[in-house]
Amino acid sequence: MPTSPSEPYDLAVIGAGPAGLAGAVTAGELGLSVALLDAAGTTGGQYFRHPAPGLGAARPQALHHDWAAFAALRRRLGASGVTHLAHHHVWTVQRQDDGPWTAHALTGAEGDTPVRVRARAILLAAGAYERQLPFPGWTLPGVVGAGGAQAMLKSGLVLPGQRVVVAGSGPLLLAVASSLATAGAHVPAVIEASGYLGYAHRPLTLVANPHKLLEAAVHGTALLRHRIPLRTRSAVTEVHGTDRVEAVTVSRLDRDWRPLPGTGRRIACDALAVGHGLLPRTELATGLGCATRRAPDGTHALALGDLQETSVPGLWAAGETGGIGGWQLACAEGELAGIAVAARLRGLPALTGSRRVRDLARRRDRMRAFADTMAAAHAPGPGWTGWLTDATDVCRCEEVTVGGIREAVTGLGARDTRTVKLLTRAGMGWCQGRMCGTAVACLAAAGTEQGTVPPSAERRPLAVPVPLGALADQPAENDRTS
Amino acid sequence: MARTPADLVEAEPDPPFEITFDGRTVTALPGQSVAAALWGAGILAWRTTRHGGRPRGAFCGIGQCYDCLATVNGEPNRRACLVPARPGDAITTQEGHGHADLAV
Ligand SMILES: Cc1cc2nc3c(=O)[nH]c(=O)nc-3n(C[C@H](O)[C@H](O)[C@H](O)COP(=O)(O)OP(=O)(O)OC[C@H]3O[C@@H](n4cnc5c(N)ncnc54)[C@H](O)[C@@H]3O)c2cc1C
Ligand code: FES
Numbered sequence: 001m002p003t004s005p006s007e008p009y010d011l012a013v014i015g016a017g018p019a020g021l022a023g024a025v026t027a028g029e030l031g032l033s034v035a036l037l038d039a040a041g042t043t044g045g046q047y048f049r050h051p052a053p054g055l056g057a058a059r060p061q062a063l064h065h066d067w068a069a070f071a072a073l074r075r076r077l078g079a080s081g082v083t084h085l086a087h088h089h090v091w092t093v094q095r096q097d098d099g100p101w102t103a104h105a106l107t108g109a110e111g112d113t114p115v116r117v118r119a120r121a122i123l124l125a126a127g128a129y130e131r132q133l134p135f136p137g138w139t140l141p142g143v144v145g146a147g148g149a150q151a152m153l154k155s156g157l158v159l160p161g162q163r164v165v166v167a168g169s170g171p172l173l174l175a176v177a178s179s180l181a182t183a184g185a186h187v188p189a190v191i192e193a194s195g196y197l198g199y200a201h202r203p204l205t206l207v208a209n210p211h212k213l214l215e216a217a218v219h220g221t222a223l224l225r226h227r228i229p230l231r232t233r234s235a236v237t238e239v240h241g242t243d244r245v246e247a248v249t250v251s252r253l254d255r256d257w258r259p260l261p262g263t264g265r266r267i268a269c270d271a272l273a274v275g276h277g278l279l280p281r282t283e284l285a286t287g288l289g290c291a292t293r294r295a296p297d298g299t300h301a302l303a304l305g306d307l308q309e310t311s312v313p314g315l316w317a318a319g320e321t322g323g324i325g326g327w328q329l330a331c332a333e334g335e336l337a338g339i340a341v342a343a344r345l346r347g348l349p350a351l352t353g354s355r356r357v358r359d360l361a362r363r364r365d366r367m368r369a370f371a372d373t374m375a376a377a378h379a380p381g382p383g384w385t386g387w388l389t390d391a392t393d394v395c396r397c398e399e400v401t402v403g404g405i406r407e408a409v410t411g412l413g414a415r416d417t418r419t420v421k422l423l424t425r426a427g428m429g430w431c432q433g434r435m436c437g438t439a440v441a442c443l444a445a446a447g448t449e450q451g452t453v454p455p456s457a458e459r460r461p462l463a464v465p466v467p468l469g470a471l472a473d474q475p476a477e478n479d480r481t482s
Numbered sequence: 483m484a485r486t487p488a489d490l491v492e493a494e495p496d497p498p499f500e501i502t503f504d505g506r507t508v509t510a511l512p513g514q515s516v517a518a519a520l521w522g523a524g525i526l527a528w529r530t531t532r533h534g535g536r537p538r539g540a541f542c543g544i545g546q547c548y549d550c551l552a553t554v555n556g557e558p559n560r561r562a563c564l565v566p567a568r569p570g571d572a573i574t575t576q577e578g579h580g581h582a583d584l585a586v
């Protein structure tokens with residue numbers, strides 16, 4: 001903790017998931033004063049999300065394969081002197097000249113009390129959110145994000161329905177189906193758009209990552225135990241129901257994810273958990289001009305140096321904000337970043353030459369290579385737009401349909417997300433295009449020759465919507481310095 | 483095999499409490515978000531859209547999509563998936579945009 005109230009922290013960590021926890025604990029143990037901010041009330045992030053104490057879960061590990069790792073991190077956090085600032089939503093990070101950084105957050109029961117946290121270095125560990133692709137009926141109540149269903153189950157011990165179809169693409173679907181079934185839901189099927197064969201083209205990466213094989217096997221067994229069929233090269237192409245989900249239609253896809261006519265089969269269910277992989281949460285960093293890189297699945301992640309620093313000196317990043325790759329990679333990167341920050345602030349470059357750092361860097365590189373293989377295998381195929389109808393909502397917030405966007409593209413010549421947004425309001429609503437961004441970019445690119453996903457990372461001025469009052473009103477007494 | 487998520491983790495929650503949804507009593511458990519309490523009662527929609535008047539509820543589950551906006555104790559535009567449920571909370575269906583008091 002800073003020694004005087006006006007002194008900034010050495011390090012402010014944004015995000016208390018696996019990456020942020022590992023980074024904060026490591027830096028704290030190396031003697032830095034650390035503030036760990038998270039919008040959530042408990043630490044753990046997405047992977048180690050768990051019920052609040054009031055729910056009295058005696059065996060939270062029943063929903064986690066790696067609870068011991070989290071328990072150890074939590075224990076170290078308690079002993080490290082790190083200040084955990086729960087329920088702090090960071091909306092922007094700023095720095096004046098070479099002075100300390102200021103993280104601006106909102107907190108309080110109504111979520112509208114502004115707070116500033118000053119620090120000499122920032123570690124951004126904001127994680128990811130789910131990539132969504134629209135399909136007819138995806139706005140009906142009962143259609144929920146696959147990761148969202150997982151999150152609600154892990155934190156609130158609730159299910160969206162009794163018969164839950166799990167669909168989309170990516171390994172998270174297997175984890176979600178396993179959890180839902182273990183927690184008592186009936187899962188009629190897991191519907192995966194890819195073939196899972198992409199992995200086979202890179203056998204060396206697989207062999208170098210045995211823990212991934214193990215995870216797949218664990219989830220595979222749970223699917224077997226609950227007799228859940230996994231249907232590959234298939235997608236939910238329509239949801240049925242008037243005010244909530246009553247059934248879905250599942251169609252076969254070709255290699256490009258184009259639905260094959262006449263293959264639709266109806267499955268009765270009362271909920272659908274759907275997601276097409278994850279997108280790094282980069283907006284706090286891109287707002288500061290940090291460079292990004294494009295992953296093999298078309299997503300944009302922060303471009304990071306060997307020791308996790310972004311292209312903006314003094315700003316480090318770890319975990320999925322630097323590319324999707326799972327919780328173990330996030331932990332390794334967090335620890336590396338924690339060491340790197342301590343080395344910089346204490347003027348001890350030798351810290352980064354240790355054997356531990358070399359080991360961590362090697363593990364990170366190996367896991368990143370695997371993540372890239374996986375990302376490529378589950379990247380949306382260009383044919384997915386074949387399951388849309390003109391009446392399908394694309395932008396959930398502003399209720400902009402496929403027809404509206406196609407009109408902007410073919411009739412008015414829009415070729416990118418920005419122009420489509422200006423013409424149709426798609427992406428202008430509350431979520432600022434987080435849910436529809438991928439789809440809008442694909443539909444806009446349909447008017448161009450390359451027909452791909454966005455050429456540049458999206459930029460959002462603020463990471464969370466902020467009441468106007470908070471922008472104007474920055475009382476100094478809300479500074480968190482000790 | 484566990485029959486409910488609470489059985490699975492051998493939950494022994496603190497005493498449950500009541501909140502209301504459009505006047506109807508809903509039982510919530512300490513530590514649940516407003517959205518979790520509503521899902522627990524089988525309620526999946528608590529907002530209608532501005533243009534189409536269509537029902538919506540929690541979608542992303544992690545504070546990113548803003549589909550779960552609810553009016554909590556008279557205050558509109560609260561993300562039900564993030565707001566902890568508290569004894570006596572009155573949740574009401576939010577129609578359209580409640581009122582627009584946000585910058586972005
Ligand atoms: C909804 C969802 C569910 C998932 N479920 C699983 C699963 O069951 N199994 C699995 O293997 N993988 C799961 N994942 C993948 C998972 O993200 C990771 O592998 C792992 O949790 C990544 O760790 P991280 O530390 O990089 O990020 P996260 O664990 O995502 O942690 C990031 C943290 O940053 C906080 N944060 C972000 N922005 C801000 C801000 N502006 N202000 C304050 N706090 C902020 C978030 O609240 C969060 O706690 C899930 C992902 C998502 C999006
Ligand atoms: S469910 Fe997406 S913000 Fe609450």
